[in-house]
Amino acid sequence: MNVIKRASSGTMESSDVYVEIEPAQSGLEILLESVVKKQFGEEIERTVREVLSEEGVESASVRVVDRGALECVIRARVETAVRRGRGEA
Amino acid sequence: MRRSMLFLPGNNPNMLINAAVLGADAVIFDLEDAVSPAEKDAARILVRNTMRYMDLSGCERIVRINSVDTAFWQKDLLAILPEKPDLILLPKTGSAEDVLLAERFMDEAEESLGLEKGAVGLMPLIETALGVENAFAIASATPRVKALFLGAEDLTADLQCKRTKESREIEYARTRLVVAARAAGVDVYDTPFTDVNDDEGIELDALTAKGLGFTGKASISPRHVEVINRVFTPTLEEIDYAYEVMDAIEEAKRQGKGAIALYGKMIDAPIVARAERTIAMAKALGLERRA
Amino acid sequence: MTKLVKSIREVIELCGLKDGMTVSFHHHLRNGDHVLNLVMAEIAELGLKDIFVNASSLFDVHTPLGEHIKNHVVTGIGADYISAGLGRAISRGIMEKPVEFRTHGGRPADMARGSSPVDVAFVAAPTADPMGNCTGKIGKSACGSLGYAFADAMYAKKVVVITDNLVPYPLEGFSISEDFVDYVVQVDAIGDPKGIVSGTTRITRDPVGLVMAETAARVIDASGLLTDGFSFQTGAGGATLAAAKFLKEIMLKKGVKGSFGLGGITAYLVDMLRAGCFERLLDVQCFDLDAVESLRTDPRHQEISAMHYASPVAKSAAVNSLDVVLLGATEIDCDFNVNVHTDSQGSIMGGSGGHSDTAAGAKLSMIIAPMFRARLPIITDRVTCISTPGKDVDVLVTQGGIAVNPRRADLRDRLLDAGLNVVDIRELKEKTERITGTPRALPRGDRVVAKVISRDGDVLDEIYSIPEMK
Numbered sequence: 001m002n003v004i005k006r007a008s009s010g011t012m013e014s015s016d017v018y019v020e021i022e023p024a025q026s027g028l029e030i031l032l033e034s035v036v037k038k039q040f041g042e043e044i045e046r047t048v049r050e051v052l053s054e055e056g057v058e059s060a061s062v063r064v065v066d067r068g069a070l071e072c073v074i075r076a077r078v079e080t081a082v083r084r085g086r087g088e089a
Numbered sequence: 090m091r092r093s094m095l096f097l098p099g100n101n102p103n104m105l106i107n108a109a110v111l112g113a114d115a116v117i118f119d120l121e122d123a124v125s126p127a128e129k130d131a132a133r134i135l136v137r138n139t140m141r142y143m144d145l146s147g148c149e150r151i152v153r154i155n156s157v158d159t160a161f162w163q164k165d166l167l168a169i170l171p172e173k174p175d176l177i178l179l180p181k182t183g184s185a186e187d188v189l190l191a192e193r194f195m196d197e198a199e200e201s202l203g204l205e206k207g208a209v210g211l212m213p214l215i216e217t218a219l220g221v222e223n224a225f226a227i228a229s230a231t232p233r234v235k236a237l238f239l240g241a242e243d244l245t246a247d248l249q250c251k252r253t254k255e256s257r258e259i260e261y262a263r264t265r266l267v268v269a270a271r272a273a274g275v276d277v278y279d280t281p282f283t284d285v286n287d288d289e290g291i292e293l294d295a296l297t298a299k300g301l302g303f304t305g306k307a308s309i310s311p312r313h314v315e316v317i318n319r320v321f322t323p324t325l326e327e328i329d330y331a332y333e334v335m336d337a338i339e340e341a342k343r344q345g346k347g348a349i350a351l352y353g354k355m356i357d358a359p360i361v362a363r364a365e366r367t368i369a370m371a372k373a374l375g376l377e378r379r380a
Numbered sequence: 381m382t383k384l385v386k387s388i389r390e391v392i393e394l395c396g397l398k399d400g401m402t403v404s405f406h407h408h409l410r411n412g413d414h415v416l417n418l419v420m421a422e423i424a425e426l427g428l429k430d431i432f433v434n435a436s437s438l439f440d441v442h443t444p445l446g447e448h449i450k451n452h453v454v455t456g457i458g459a460d461y462i463s464a465g466l467g468r469a470i471s472r473g474i475m476e477k478p479v480e481f482r483t484h485g486g487r488p489a490d491m492a493r494g495s496s497p498v499d500v501a502f503v504a505a506p507t508a509d510p511m512g513n514c515t516g517k518i519g520k521s522a523c524g525s526l527g528y529a530f531a532d533a534m535y536a537k538k539v540v541v542i543t544d545n546l547v548p549y550p551l552e553g554f555s556i557s558e559d560f561v562d563y564v565v566q567v568d569a570i571g572d573p574k575g576i577v578s579g580t581t582r583i584t585r586d587p588v589g590l591v592m593a594e595t596a597a598r599v600i601d602a603s604g605l606l607t608d609g610f611s612f613q614t615g616a617g618g619a620t621l622a623a624a625k626f627l628k629e630i631m632l633k634k635g636v637k638g639s640f641g642l643g644g645i646t647a648y649l650v651d652m653l654r655a656g657c658f659e660r661l662l663d664v665q666c667f668d669l670d671a672v673e674s675l676r677t678d679p680r681h682q683e684i685s686a687m688h689y690a691s692p693v694a695k696s697a698a699v700n701s702l703d704v705v706l707l708g709a710t711e712i713d714c715d716f717n718v719n720v721h722t723d724s725q726g727s728i729m730g731g732s733g734g735h736s737d738t739a740a741g742a743k744l745s746m747i748i749a750p751m752f753r754a755r756l757p758i759i760t761d762r763v764t765c766i767s768t769p770g771k772d773v774d775v776l777v778t779q780g781g782i783a784v785n786p787r788r789a790d791l792r793d794r795l796l797d798a799g800l801n802v803v804d805i806r807e808l809k810e811k812t813e814r815i816t817g818t819p820r821a822l823p824r825g826d827r828v829v830a831k832v833i834s835r836d837g838d839v840l841d842e843i844y845s846i847p848e849m850k
Contacts, residue, residue, distance in 0.1 A: 009131050014754055015103040036755050038725065039819035068754020071817060072142035073102040076135040083130065106815065107588050110751070110780045144814060288629070311587040312594065 001056050003085025010069075010077035017069035019081040024061040028052060034066035047071050051078040060085075090373050091115045091149060092321035093314045094278060094307040098123035099132035105139045108148065111311040112318065115149035120165050121156065121180050129161050133168045140172035151212065153178040157190050166191075170198055174209055176235060181243070182213035183220045185230035192231050207233060212278070216240030217247045221262045224269035236276035236304065239266050242283070252283075254290055256297070267302040276304040285310040295320035325379055328371045331364035332378045383564045384510050388542070389422045391563045392500070395538040397423065400430045401499040404536060406529035407437035407461070408504070408516055408665060412575025415504035415542050417444050418567065424453045432456035434498055436487060436528040436686070437731070440465035441575060449474050458496065460484050460731050467728030470829055473845045479728075479830040481721065481843075484664070485690025485697060485737035486835035488531030492693050495837060501536030503529045503556065504570045508543035512561025513554035516666075517676045517683075519545035521571045524666025524675045525645075526555045530685035533560040544570045555683055578668050583625055583648070584618030588750055588779045593622035595800070596706060596748050596777045601630050602798035603744050603791060605703045610638035612658075613705040613738055616646055616667050619748045620706040624648045631657045642698050643689070643705075643734060645671040645681070653680060662698050664689040664734075690737035692835045699734075699741030707735055709749045709776075711763045714805050716770030716785045718747060719763040721832060724756045726764050726822050726846045728830060736768035737835055744774050744791070751778045751812040756819055759783075759809040764822065765832060766841040776805065783808050823847050 006022040030048055034041060044066055051074075052060065062081075066074070095113035097104045099120045108116045118139065124132040140150055152174045155161035158181070166177070179191050188211060199206045211233045215221055221244070228237050241259045245252040252258065263279065270277035279298035282291045291313045298306050299320055306317045323331070337356055341349040349356050371377070385391040397403070403423070405416045416435065421444070423431060431454050433445065438459045446469050448454040458480040462470065470479055482490060490496035505514035506521040516526040521544055533539050533556045540563045541556075584590060596619075600606055612627070614620045625648060631638065632655060640660040641649040647670035653661050661681040666672045674681045690699045699705075710730070711719040718739075723729040739745035749758045758778065774791060776783040781803035784792040795802050803811075825845030834840040 013103065015106060036724065036819070038822055040755060040817065042820075043817060068756065069102060070106050070143075070755060070815065072138040073106070073135065075142075076131070076138040080131040080134050083134075088130075104587070107779060111587070111591060312590050315594070 001086060002058060003060055003082060004087060005085055007081050007084035009080035009084060012065060012067060014067050015069055015073065016067055017074050017077050018065040019077045020063040021081045021085045022061050024059045026059050028057070028059065029061045031063045032066065033064070035068050036066070043071070044074060047074050048078055051075050052082070055079065055082045057082055090370055091276070091278070092305040093317040094151065094305065095311060095314055096123070096153075096281065096307060096309045099136045100124050100128045102135065105135065106143065108139065109143065109145045112314045113148060113308070113311075114305070114318070115151050115175065116145070117151045117153050117178055117307065119153045120161070121153050129155070133165055137168045137172055140169070140174065149175040151176045151178055153180060153214070156181040157187055162191070163194055166195060166198055167202070170195065170204055170209060171202055176210045176212045178212050178214050178238060180214045180240070181216060181220075182227055183217050184223050185226040188213055188227055188230040188234060192233050195233070210235035212236045212238050214238045214240050215262070215266060216243035218244070221265055224266050225272055228269050228273035228275050234273070234275055236278060237266050237270045238278045238307070239263060239280045241280035254284065254287070256294065263298070263301050263303075271302065277302070279303040279306040281307045281309045282313060283309060285312060288316070291316050292320065322374060323367045323371055323376070325376070327367055328376055329379055331367035331371070334360060334364035335368065382510065383512055383561065385563045385565050388419055388565055388567070389426065391540050391565050392419070392422055392426060394563060395500045395540065397428060397500055399428055402432040402434055402497060404434040404498040404501045404532045405436070406503065406526065406532060407435060407439065408523040408526055408528065409521065409571035409576045411439040411441045411463075412521075412571040412573060413439065413441055413504065414569055414571050415502060416442055419502050420445065420448055420454070424448055424451065429453055430455045432458065434458040434496065436484070437461035437733070438466055439463045442466055443469070446474060456480075458482060458487075460487055461733045462728055462731055464723065464727070464729035467730070471722070471727040471843070471846045473825070473827055473829055475829065478828045478842070481731050481830055481832045483690065483732040483737050483835045484528065484686050484734040485692055485699065486833060486837065488535075488685070488687045489691045489693040489835065490833070490837060491531050491535040492687070492691070493837065498532060498536035500538045500540060501532035503533055503539060503541050505541045505543040505556070506570065507545040507547055507551065508541045508564055509547055509549040509551040510564055511549050511558040512539070512541045512564050513549070513551040513556070513558045514541050514543065515551065515553060515555045517553065517555070517672070519543075521545070521569065521573055521576060522672055523576050524672035525663045525683045527664030527684055527689060528686045529556060531687055538562045540565060542567055542570060544568060577666060577672055582618075583622040586618065589619040590622055591779050592748050592750065592777055593619050594626050595782065596623040596746060597626035597630055598798065598800060599746060599775060599777060599782060599795060600627055600704050600744070602795050602800060603704070604794055605744055606630070606634070606636055608637045610636055611640045611642065611701060611703045612638060613641065613643040613702055613742070614649070615706060615708050616644055617708045620708060621646060621648050623706050623748060624652065628652050628655060628657055642702055643738065645675070647671060650674040650681070653678070662689070690734055690741070690835070697741065699738050702738060702742040704744045704746065705738040705742040706746050706748055707739065709747045709758065711760050712747055712749065712758060712773070712776055713760050713763045713770070714809065716773040716776070716805070717763045717766045718768040718770075718773055719765045720767045721765045721830070721843060724754070726824065726844070728843060732767045732832070736772060739768045739772040740835065745772060747773060747776045749776065749778060751780045751808070752816050755816050757809065757812040757816050759805060759812060765843050767832060769840065778808065780811055781808050
């Protein structure tokens with residue numbers, strides 16, 4: 001299910017990631033900033049897409065500001081943002 | 090074996106990702122006091138993921154959920170139970186009814202989520218005067234209760250006294266909890282020592298807890314873990330004595346004797362049971378009997 | 381005779397500085413230094429080109445160098461350490477000639493060998509007299525030790541002392557003496573005291589850092605070196621400082637009377653001196669106000685030159701009498717080679733300083749570093765840049781275990797006997813990558829932007845440019 005409102009999760013602290021999600025017309029737009037983009041950029045984007053797909057989000061605009069978060073943290077923050085964006089929180 | 094239990098704030102990735110390497114026998118992922126109301130949802134998912142994806146081998150996983158008088162505890166359990174925590178720490182437990190309320194919900198959740206029934210134990214956190222007075226009833230409320238846990242910070246507030254390093258104010262609660270837990274046949278854990286810079290203080294406090302009969306002790310600082318583990322590890326003298334007890338038992342059996350004595354002291358069932366526990370713990374820690 | 385000259389510009393002319401020559405600076409004023417910028421601005425004004433700047437270290441306060449590089453005023457740089465801001469510009473390729481990185485011991489050694497000649501040394505001095513006797517211990521810009529400036533004064537063809545506190549001749553308690561000095565210039569301010577020395581550096585409060593620090597202290601305790609006469613150096617990073625605090629507790633508990641603390645001196649080493657852990661402090665650089673104050677007032681706390689500290693061509697250097705040194709790393713590889721020059725993006729943000737000098741000299745050189753920083757494992761297959769060769773590194777302490785260089789089986793056995801968690805470095809690397817994932821290798825640019833010159837004068841490694849991200 002797509003998000004119905006703008007929502008965010010996470011922090012800019014080291015080892016965390018800040019995720020902002022908002023409704024979009026069609027498709028997924030992912031904007032990634034990361035301190036480890038060279039080393040893990042593709043993995044991070046794949047992780048974000050996986051969580052969105054598991055949550056059934058088909059269209060959304062997502063901004064990810066990563067401060068070196070591990071994969072399980074990224075997954076948690078994206079899921080939290082999606083749930084908040086659906087008004088589930 | 091749980092000598093040390095380390096609290097980790099549930100919404101702090103930097104701490105959670107180091108859970109496995111800080112040396113504690115158990116970590117307590119905290120969804121309660123360490124997490125602001127606006128972040129309860131985020132912490133719940135983050136802790137769930139930490140448990141799901143991080144290798145915490147060699148370290149037990151305990152989750153402190155929110156208390157049963159909040160809007161959060163049921164959601165906490167639904168998120169956490171599938172990750173098979175070793176224990177749920179149930180804060181502000183005042184009575185057996187609180188435990189039964191949690192247990193009923195856990196029963197239903199396990200049913201609906203298709204989880205093994207009764208697999209996850211409960212550890213009531215006793216941190217009110219009422220909880221201390223009801224300690225035995227709480228400890229024996231259901232087989233799910235595996236241990237009691239003393240929380241001195243909230244307790245002293247409830248008692249309207251000051252929390253001090255000397256801890257005279259919690260002497261009654263400590264002994265009461267140990268007696269209640271042992272009477273019910275469960276473990277019992279001592280409150281954290283909160284001055285992270287007082288290295289002598291933590292050692293004395295841990296020795297006091299061990300001396301009173303606590304199974305282990307919680308900590309809010311990774312630096313306290315090593316001291317607590319050391320204090321709650323059987324000494325070489327204790328290990329030697331435990332083996333001597335078992336040898337004496339063997340010898341008595343061989344000779345067909347009933348009553349036996351070691352160093353002039355009668356060896357009876359509780360002493361044997363303690364010796365067995367000591368040996369089991371020594372084996373788990375790779376400690377051996379001296380020649 | 382008078383050595384006093386009215387202005388920096390005049391003194392540059394008097395020294396006969398020409399295109400293609402080398403000027404040198406010390407870094408005791410750290411990020412508060414005004415002198416390098418003042419001098420280089422005049423050199424640019426005079427229209428000189430192709431100058432080589434040999435500085436013991438460069439900080440972000442020196443970013444105006446970037447302009448001088450663009451304008452070909454400066455075409456060569458030598459330094460023992462370059463901080464991140466200027467380092468990034470160099471890594472992006474603003475220099476045509478590679479930067480020459482040396483060590484704190486290698487820099488004076490190369491001056492002595494003649495392989496790194498200096499035409500004019502500009503010595504910032506917090507207090508000086510008109511003949512050039514000078515010290516860093518007093519004055520409004522006091523920085524404590526002037527350890528790194530001695531070689532410049534001894535080996536440069538011309539030596540200029542620049543001070544903002546000119547006192548009558550002869551200055552009491554000078555560090556560098558007039559017999560080396562050609563000219564003295566008085567200016568309004570040689571630096572900004574706020575950037576020169578920090579207040580007391582706080583030890584880390586990060587729990588992982590504290591766990592590592594405590595482990596490090598236990599490794600020292602178990603090493604067999606912690607006996608009367610013990611000597612010790614520690615970096616100023618949070619975890620290494622915390623280790624000094626734990627070490628102090630062990631020394632006091634056991635009644636160990638150490639001989640000396642060495643190196644860049646912080647309040648924590650001063651504290652250990654006062655507590656009786658050491659008889660002496662040998663101070664090549666002061667990191668904080670407590671260290672400056674102690675150097676000024678406590679005769680047991682002595683200033684030493686960079687040659688005395690670490691030069692491989694000195695008849696003897698203090699690092700060779702050192703028992704234990706605690707050091708940091710941005711990367712370490714399975715052969716124990718350590719990188720302290722570049723950051724996780726391959727960009728210059730540091731340098732050896734005394735890292736490889738002390739690692740080579742000390743009986744036990746220990747690296748303290750977390751298993752990973754911001755998802756990047758500390759242990760790599762091959763470090764981006766070898767700052768200190770693995771043959772000089774004995775042990776790595778992380779929160780997930782202690783890796784001992786296979787060369788040091790004796791040490792490994794001692795640590796195991798003490799019940800410490802000793803692990804193979806490859807296993808530690810795999811354990812870390814199970815947590816972080818395996819990072820993609822960093823893309824490397826095609827130009828060499830810096831050469832790392834070992835303390836013996838050979839090229840140890842090369843640092844490549846960082847490619848712009850697409």
